[in-house]
Amino acid sequence: MAALVESIYKGITYRGAEGQWAWILHRASGLGIALFLYMHIVSIFVAAIGPGPYAWVHATLYTSPPAKVLEVFLLFGVLYHAANGMRIIIIDFFPTLGKYQRTIVRIELVLVAVVLVPAAIITLHSLF
Amino acid sequence: MRIKMRIRRFNPETDSSPWWGEYWVDVEATDRVLDALHQVKWYQDGTLTLRRSCAHGICGSDAMVINGRNALACKVLMQDVGDVCQVEALRSMPLIKDLVVDMEPFFAKYRAVLPYLINEELPAAGERRQSQEARARFDDTTKCILCAACTTSCPSFWANEDYIGPAAIVQAHRFIFDDRDTAADLRLRALNDVDGVWRCRTVFNCVQACPREIDVTRAIGEVKLALMNGGD
Known part of the structure; x- marks a missing residue:
């Protein structure tokens, strides 16, 4: 645990460039997606208890206003993780593209934003 | 110009943990x-x-963390550090004293990739000739000075x-892609280990830190591809 904390401290305090922040965000989004999946499995399992608790849990977890905001974060996490994963795969198979990695990170973020912004508007529309 | 130096100090004989000295x-x-x-x-x-x-x-002995980034102290100009220059020893290496770390674990990994030419056959005409194209294949990775700036930024x-x-992989790359060498398989086997080349996450801190401007991540990528293709 101490090693993990120390490793996180080094990651935050080292002045890396786009690649380092892309990597940190990749890890954070991966953890977020994993947590969501666990939550999703538990929420589905509530159906075994009965329709009442199932409906209550789903109304709380997926349709309440805070859940809608979290849904946008989840969407960002999934989109970013997928896009960044593609960037890593591309650079792994074509190492010479590494010299353009800063540009590739920026293109990746633009692509994420292009999908995320309209999706976020649709998701949050019901709140206004 | 007057600059404040913040130096992370540590004396194992008197200090229980490192502290920041200001000068x-x-x-x-x-x-x-x-x-x-x-x-x-x-x-x-x-x-x-x-x-x-x-x-x-050239010697690579004064690599350290300068304002949060690995660099050689003899290559960074004061005009580029701002009003405060913060200096600390390389990270994740055993700290001996102040800015000095134990480089032995680093050199043990260097030795693990057999960083020397291996070819048991006698050269045909007194020397091993190599074309300019074959030499260019690994030119970038011959520039490494073993300062550990890349490895400790990873x-x-x-x-x-x-x-x-990264440093050991760069050294392996230098010989794996040398057409005079015959032991690429031995090096690739060492790098195919669980703690080998696959731990690279293409973060690119090594490329940014290298004082010799070696495209480290590209070299690592080429070694990964060589492993995937079953040789060089």
């Missing part, structure tokens, strides 16, 4: 961080301990100090 130095804009460290050591506190040898970016290495690290 004011008068330097020229074109002085290097190493000159400022010399000022501190020679005129303010002789106990400050650091490594340096050639002081011209998040995979921070998380797992058993990771062989």
Whole structure:
């Protein structure tokens, strides 16, 4: 645990460039997606208890206003993780593209934003 | 110009943990961080301990974390560090004293990739000839000076100090793609280990940190591809 904390401290305090922040965000989004999946499995399992608790849990977890905001974060996490994963795969198979990695990170973020912004508007529309 | 030097100090005989020492130095804009460290050591506190040898970016002995980023103290100019210059020892290496770390674990990994030409056959005409194209194949990775700036900037290495690290992979690359060498398989086998080349997460900190401007991640990528293709 101490090693993990120390490793996180080094990651935050080292002045890396786009690649380092892309990597940190990749890890954070991966953890977020994993947590969501666990939550999703538990929420589905509530159906075994009965329709009442199932409906209550789903109304709380997926349709309440805070859940809608979290849904946008989840969407960002999934989109970013997928896009960044593609960037890593591309650079792994074509190492010479590494010299353009800063540009590739920026293109990746633009692509994420292009999908995320309209999706976020649709998701949050019901709140206004 | 007057600059504040913040130096992470540690004396194993008197300190239980590292602490930040602050020193004011008068330097020229074109002085290097190493000159400022010399000022501190020679005129303010002789106990400050650091490594340096050639002081011209060739020997690689004065790699350290300067303002949060790995670099050679003899290559960073004071005009580029701002009003405060923060200096600390390389990370994730056993700290011996002040800015000096134990490089032995680093060199053990270097030795693990057999960093020398292996070819049991006698050269045909007294020497091993090589075309310019064949030499160019590994030219970039011949520039490594083993300063450890890349390896100690790597998040995979921070998380797992058993990771062989970018520097050793660069050294392996230098011989794997040398057409005079015959032991690429041995090196690739060493790099195919659980703590080998696959721990690279293409973070690119190593490329940014390398004082010799080696495209480290590209070299690592080429070794990964060589492994996938079952040889070089």
